[in-house]
Amino acid sequence: MPRLAVSPEFPVELSTLPEPVRRDVVLSARRFLQDAEGAPHPERVTGARDPRVASLRLADGYRGVVVRQRDVYWLLTVLPDAEAWAYAQRYRFGVNTALGVVEMWDAVALDRVRPAMRRAAEATPTRLFADVRDGDLAELGIDGRFLPLVRQITDELTLEALESLLPPTQYEPLAALARGESMTGARRELENCRALPPDSEPVNPEDFGAALLRSPDRAVFTAHPGELDRVLEAPGWCVFLHPPQHRLAHWESYPQPTLVTGGAGTGKTLVALHRAAHLARRGSGQILLVTFSQGLSADLAAKLDVLVEDETVRKRIEVGNVDRLAHRIVAEAEGRPPSLVGATELTALWEESDTGHSPAFLLREWEQVVLAQNLRTLEEYLVAPRPGRSVELSDEERKTVWRAVEHVTEQLRERGRRTLLQLAAEASVLLGRTTGDLLEEAEPAREPYRHIVVDEAQDLHPAQWRLLRVAVPHACDDMFIVGDPHQRIFDTRVALASVGIDAVRWQLQVSYRLPQEILSWGVRLRGGGPADGLVNGVQELYGFRATRHGPRPVVRAYDSPRDELTGLVAQVREWIRDGVPPGEIAVAARTTGLVRDARAALRDLGVRVTTLHGMKGLEFRRVAVIGVADGIVPDPDSLTPAGEDPAARAHDLQRERGLLYVACTRALESLYVSHSGRASPFLPT
Numbered sequence: 001m002p003r004l005a006v007s008p009e010f011p012v013e014l015s016t017l018p019e020p021v022r023r024d025v026v027l028s029a030r031r032f033l034q035d036a037e038g039a040p041h042p043e044r045v046t047g048a049r050d051p052r053v054a055s056l057r058l059a060d061g062y063r064g065v066v067v068r069q070r071d072v073y074w075l076l077t078v079l080p081d082a083e084a085w086a087y088a089q090r091y092r093f094g095v096n097t098a099l100g101v102v103e104m105w106d107a108v109a110l111d112r113v114r115p116a117m118r119r120a121a122e123a124t125p126t127r128l129f130a131d132v133r134d135g136d137l138a139e140l141g142i143d144g145r146f147l148p149l150v151r152q153i154t155d156e157l158t159l160e161a162l163e164s165l166l167p168p169t170q171y172e173p174l175a176a177l178a179r180g181e182s183m184t185g186a187r188r189e190l191e192n193c194r195a196l197p198p199d200s201e202p203v204n205p206e207d208f209g210a211a212l213l214r215s216p217d218r219a220v221f222t223a224h225p226g227e228l229d230r231v232l233e234a235p236g237w238c239v240f241l242h243p244p245q246h247r248l249a250h251w252e253s254y255p256q257p258t259l260v261t262g263g264a265g266t267g268k269t270l271v272a273l274h275r276a277a278h279l280a281r282r283g284s285g286q287i288l289l290v291t292f293s294q295g296l297s298a299d300l301a302a303k304l305d306v307l308v309e310d311e312t313v314r315k316r317i318e319v320g321n322v323d324r325l326a327h328r329i330v331a332e333a334e335g336r337p338p339s340l341v342g343a344t345e346l347t348a349l350w351e352e353s354d355t356g357h358s359p360a361f362l363l364r365e366w367e368q369v370v371l372a373q374n375l376r377t378l379e380e381y382l383v384a385p386r387p388g389r390s391v392e393l394s395d396e397e398r399k400t401v402w403r404a405v406e407h408v409t410e411q412l413r414e415r416g417r418r419t420l421l422q423l424a425a426e427a428s429v430l431l432g433r434t435t436g437d438l439l440e441e442a443e444p445a446r447e448p449y450r451h452i453v454v455d456e457a458q459d460l461h462p463a464q465w466r467l468l469r470v471a472v473p474h475a476c477d478d479m480f481i482v483g484d485p486h487q488r489i490f491d492t493r494v495a496l497a498s499v500g501i502d503a504v505r506w507q508l509q510v511s512y513r514l515p516q517e518i519l520s521w522g523v524r525l526r527g528g529g530p531a532d533g534l535v536n537g538v539q540e541l542y543g544f545r546a547t548r549h550g551p552r553p554v555v556r557a558y559d560s561p562r563d564e565l566t567g568l569v570a571q572v573r574e575w576i577r578d579g580v581p582p583g584e585i586a587v588a589a590r591t592t593g594l595v596r597d598a599r600a601a602l603r604d605l606g607v608r609v610t611t612l613h614g615m616k617g618l619e620f621r622r623v624a625v626i627g628v629a630d631g632i633v634p635d636p637d638s639l640t641p642a643g644e645d646p647a648a649r650a651h652d653l654q655r656e657r658g659l660l661y662v663a664c665t666r667a668l669e670s671l672y673v674s675h676s677g678r679a680s681p682f683l684p685t
C-alpha cells in the first residue's frame with residue numbers, strides 16, 4: 001500500500017476545480033491511497049528536473065503531481081494536464097541537512113537567473129558571503145547544489161531577489177548572515193523553520209519519507225480515506241500550521257506557564273486553539289479556553305468545533321470568557337445570579353463622595369491601583385505604588401480617596417450590586433477557599449481545570465488574572481497564554497509575574513493575515529515604539545513582517561461627513577462588484593453615531609458595520625475605517641484631561657491608538673480609511 005502525504009497546496013488547488021472534476025479527483029486519490037482497482041498509476045515525467053517526480057491522472061484532463069520514494073508519495077498539486085506536466089518538470093526536491101525537513105525549489109526559474117548573476121559577479125570582486133566558510137554554510141544546512149550560486153551573490157539586494165526562488169530553510173539563514181548576524185543568529189533563524197523538536201536520529205538526506213514526517217507544515221500523511229477526506233475538506237488552518245506555530249501548539253509539555261506574543265495576524269489565536277485541541281486529545285484533564293469577551297469566545301467556540309471533530313475530545317474543552325467564569329462561580333456560591341451595577345449608577349456614587357477628584361479619576365484609581373493590587377485596607381493603600389498615575393497623592397489625599405472607595409463599595413454592598421472586576425476578585429477568593437490556596441499548596445483539594453488557555457491576554461485585568469491563576473493548580477502545562485501588548489484596547493497593564501504567573505515567553509513574528517503594505521502602514525500608525533505589559537519591561541514590533549504583498553492602504557479625505565458616507569458606499573459597492581462576498585467586508589468607526597449612519601447608508605448591502613472595539617480578534621478580506629478625523633479619533637471623551645493626570649492621558653492616547661491599529665489590521669486584502677475635515681493625528685503622513 002502506498003503511504004500518501006498531502007501538501008497544503010493540493011486542497012487549495014482542488015477547491016478551485018469545477019465540482020464534477022473535484023469529485024473525480026477525490027475518488028481517484030482515495031483509490032490510489034487504498035491501492036484499489038482503477039487507481040491511477042504514477043507516470044514518468046520526461047524532462048523532469050527531479051527523477052522522483054511522477055504524475056497521476058486524477059480526472060479527465062487533470063493530473064496530480066507527486067514526489068515518490070519507494071512506497072512514499074507526496075501529493076503536491078492537481079492541475080489541468082498541460083500545467084501539471086510543466087509543474088512536474090520545473091521543481092526539484094531535497095532534504096535540509098541541518099533540520100532534516102523537505103525542501104522544494106523552482107529549478108527552472110533558478111536556472112534562468114544564473115547567467116545574470118554570473119555577469120553581475122564578473123563585474124565586481126565583492127562577495128556578500130566572502131567571510132563565511134564553506135563549513136559554516138554546510139552547518140547551516142546550505143545545500144551543496146546552491147553553493148556556487150551563493151558564492152556569486154554580490155550584495156543583499158541580489159540575495160533578496162532570490163528569496164522567492166530558494167526554500168525558506170536555505171534563504172532565512174543566509175538573510176540573517178547578510179544582515180550582519182552571527183552564526184548563532186543565523187542558526188536561530190534556521191531553527192525557526194523547524195516544526196518539531198529535533199529527534200535523536202542523525203539526518204539522512206536520502207530518506208525523503210522521514211523528512212516528510214519532520215515537515216508537518218508541508219505534508220500530512222493520511223492513513224485511510226477518512227483522514228484523506230479531512231485533509232482535503234477542512235480549512236487549511238485546521239491541518240497545516242507554519243513551523244513556529246506548530247512547534248508552540250504541539251510541544252510535548254511546558255514545565256511552567258507559557259506566553260506567546262506576536263503582532264496582528266501572526267496566528268496567536270490559531271496556536272491557542274491548536275494547543276487546546278492538543279491538550280484535549282492527550283486527555284490529561286478539563287481545559288478552559290478563555291478570552292476577553294463573550295463575542296470572541298463564541299467565535300473561538302465555532303472555530304474549535306471545526307478543528308476538533310471528535311465529540312469526546314471536544315467536550316474536554318470549555319470555551320468562555322473571564323467575566324462569565326466569575327459570574328458563574330459567584331452565582332453558584334450565593335445561590336442566585338449576582339446583580340451588576342451600571343456605569344451611570346456607579347458614576348453617581350463616585351459623585352456623592354466629596355473628594356475634589358472627578359468620578360473618572362476615582363474609578364481609575366479604584367480599578368488600576370486598588371483592585372489591580374487587591375488592596376484591602378487603608379494601610380495597604382497608603383504605601384502602595386501607583387503605576388501609570390502621575391498625579392502624586394499626599395497621605396491626606398489618599399485617605400480621602402480611600403473614604404470614597406469605602407463609600408462606593410459600601411453603597412454597592414447595600415444595594416446588592418457589583419462591578420465585573422469586583423466579581424472577578426470575589427470569585428478568586430471563593431475559588432481559593434474551596435480549592436485551598438493553590439498558589440501555596442502542592443496538592444489542592446479540588447482541581448477546577450487542569451489546563452487554561454488564554455487568548456487576547458493583553459486586555460485582562462490583574463483581578464481577572466488572579467481568578468485564572470487560582471482556577472488551575474500549579475503544574476506543567478497549567479497556563480498557555482497568547483496576546484499582543486500592541487493591541488491593548490483597555491486600561492489594563494499587568495506583568496504576569498506580579499499575579500503569580502511566572503511565564504516563559506515565545507514570539508511569533510510573521511503575519512499571515514496582512515500584506516506587507518498594510519502591515520508597514522499599521523506599524524507606523526501604531527508607532528513602532530515599545531508597549532508594556534504581560535512581561536516585565538517593554539516589547540518592540542521589531543522583526544514583525546509579512547509574507548505577501550498587496551495594495552497600499554487608501555486614505556481618502558472628504559469635505560463633509562455626507563460626502564464621506566457617499567464615498568464609503570461607492571467603495572463598498574466597488575468591492576462587491578469585484579466579487580467579494582458582503583460577509584467578508586467590514587466597516588468600522590469610533591463612535592456609535594457614525595456606526596449608525598454607516599449602517600443606514602449601507603442598509604441593503606449586507607456588510608458588517610461595527611465600532612472599532614467590535615473589530616477585535618476578527619478578520620475580513622476588505623476593511624473600511626471611517627471617521628478617522630481629528631476630534632473623533634482619539635475620542636475626546638475617553639481622554640483624561642491633561643491637567644488631571646498627564647500620565648493617565650498618555651495611556652489613554654496609547655489605548656486609542658491601539659484601538660485604531662486593531663481595526664486597521666483586520667484586513668486580509670485591502671484597507672480603506674476615510675475622514676472629513678482634518679485627519680486624525682494618528683494617521684501616518
Ligand SMILES: Nc1ncnc2c1ncn2[C@@H]1O[C@H](COP(=O)(O)OP(=O)(O)OP(=O)(O)O)[C@@H](O)[C@H]1O
Nearest residue numbers: 237240241242264265266267268269270512513617
Ligand atoms: N497556519 C495557517 N494557515 C492558514 N492561515 C493562517 C495560518 N496562520 C495564520 N493564518 C492566517 O492569519 C490569520 C490570523 O490568524 P490569527 O487570528 O490566529 O492571528 P492572531 O495573531 O490571533 O491575530 P490578531 O492578534 O490580529 O487577532 C488567520 O485567520 C489566517 O487568515
